[in-house]
Amino acid sequence: MATFALVDCNNFYASCERLFRPNLKTRPVVVLSNNDGCVIARSQEAKAIGIGMGAPLFKIRDVVEEHGVAVCSSNYALYGDISERVMTLLGSNAPNHEVYSIDECFLDLDNLGVPDLSDWCRNLRQKTYKWTGIPVSIGVGPTKTLAKLANRLAKRSIKSGGVIDLVHHPEWIEPALRKTPIGDVWGVGRRWSQMLEERGITTAHDFAHAEDGWIRKKMGVVGLRTAHELRGYVCHALDDQPQPKQTTCCSRSFGETVRDKDQVHDALMSFAERAAEKVRRADQVAGAMQVFIRTDPFNPNAAQKSLSGSVSFDHPTNDARAIAGAATRILNRIWREGFAWKKAGVLLLDLAANGTAPLSLFDAVAPKDDGLMNAMDTINQRYGRGSIRLGLAGKDQNWRMRRENLSPSFTTKWADLACARMV
Structure with a gap:
């Protein structure tokens, strides 16, 4: 047998939030989705007072205030x-x-x-x-x-x-x-x-x-x-070698609607870098990519639009420069003025193991790697994601997610390390 x-x-996201914050040990804790929208995780105490999974924050404000619920923005790095x-x-x-x-x-x-x-x-x-x-x-x-x-x-x-x-x-x-x-x-x-x-x-x-x-x-x-x-018959064996991904996506809903093309471009540059980093971490390359932008489907008063475009790479790549450049070209092709955009994303397709993608007649058998992407990954791994970037996306833009209750990245950023005090 x-x-x-x-x-x-147990209550994993809530347990992580409590790990470096002992003052939350006995308080109800909820963790919110992107843009601080809905409840995606609850401590046992939060469940006991009736907070449901998926409850929008604005609908439980009274419960939060009455019971002193600790509200946390999602901190996926932690x-x-x-x-x-x-x-x-x-x-x-x-x-x-x-x-x-x-x-x-x-x-x-x-x-x-x-x-x-x-x-x-x-x-x-x-x-x-x-x-x-x-x-x-x-x-x-x-x-x-x-x-x-x-x-x-x-x-x-x-x-x-x-x-x-x-x-x-x-x-x-x-x-x-x-x-x-x-x-x-x-x-x-x-x-x-x-x-x-x-x-x-x-x-x-x-x-x-x-x-x-x-x-x-x-x-x-x-x-x-x-x-x-x-009934006790094994039909699902242990899968200790999961199949490699065929696609990788990085997308976000914006903190507020965006009409300015430059800000949408900034968002896509950030997503392109992140998607490229994911592919490099898996030691893969992408043969194609898709970019999409969408308005807010939950706003009945706004004009609705969903646009997308794709491109195939001549040479499968995981280089953030090539991927960001392709995202820019796609955005220029599909952009339409006059809409309030709420979400955008970059999807890398046709993933293959690095070194196994078929070469064209004019490709070098062993293309030279300039090492820039490896250097960026090493620096970001040591000093925290975003420490070094291509410089294509601006900071503190309106498209960035609302994370008003974000806890420190206690284990991944030197500046956020917890401090022990003598009492």
């Missing part, structure tokens, strides 16, 4: 760095692992050879909190879907101590299936859960005992695999 564990960081620390620690304890998301990691526990797996998981949980400051819950199951289900229950059960092991306690599987609403099963989305509930399938137990033919007809092979995983 296989043994999978899912380690999930969250990404803390995530990397957590995943590195987990990987050092279980070499066969799959980083599933920024706050979740599957572990293969088959060959650990420990006398008590539940104790090992509790020790890992304590070690993760001690070394990173992030609380986690661990669910163990004979399949990834059951491990995910066990993790969900471990988060909600005080008695479990943050760990539920369905492998060494198979008698817990049936009660766990009965306790899990069908909408909370991994792989069952909102559309499927609504369809299943209309047919009387309201729990994971109901779904696991449904007929294979009916599931295959209504939900295809994907749904059937989910049902089999709930």
Whole structure:
């Protein structure tokens, strides 16, 4: 029997915000989406007072003031760095692992050879909190879907101590299936859960005992695999070598609508540099790119427009100069005056591993690299993103996101390092 564990960081974004700010430890905490729009993460205390996921900030102002809720702008530099620390620690304890998301990691526990797996998981949980400051819950199951289900229950059960092991306690599987609403099963989305509930399938137990033919007809092979995983048959192996990306996108909604072409150009230059950096980090090159600009679809009083353009590179590249230059040419081609633009983005397409992209008849077999991009990446990695740039985008422009409650980048900027004071 296989043994999978899912380690999930509890209220991850809120936990990161609390990590260097002890005054938030007992306060409700919410983290907002880009431009400080909607709630995308909540501490347990925020959930308890009824703040819902996705709630617009302007609609919960009264609740925020009444309960002293700490409101934080999203700080992805901080969250990404803390995530990397957590995943590195987990990987050092279980070499066969799959980083599933920024706050979740599957572990293969088959060959650990420990006398008590539940104790090992509790020790890992304590070690993760001690070394990173992030609380986690661990669910163990004979399949990834059951491990995910066990993790969900471990988060909600005080008695479990943050760990539920369905492998060494198979008698817990049936009660766990009965306790899990069908909408909370991994792989069952909102559309499927609504369809299943209309047919009387309201729990994971109901779904696991449904007929294979009916599931295959209504939900295809994907749904059937989910049902089999709930029955204990492994259909999803550990994916420790994820497939390389075929596209990379960098886009943002503007802090306020923009009519000036120069400001839209500034935004696209910033996005082009960031997208190129992502591709270089993955050691890839792009064969084509697309640029888009859009008005605000939620403003019924504004004229609506969505424009895009694309270009193919003669030579696949990850050079920010070539990508930014192409973005400028596309913008000049698609630009229309008289509209209030709200969002823009750069999408790099046809990605391939660096050095494997096909060459044209006139390409050099080993083109010379001037080292500028490597130098920029090294400086930005050492001193913080944006320390050195091409100089094509202005600073403090209206298009930049609203981040009025942004916490310091405690772990990625020297200027934001936390200071210890003698009392």
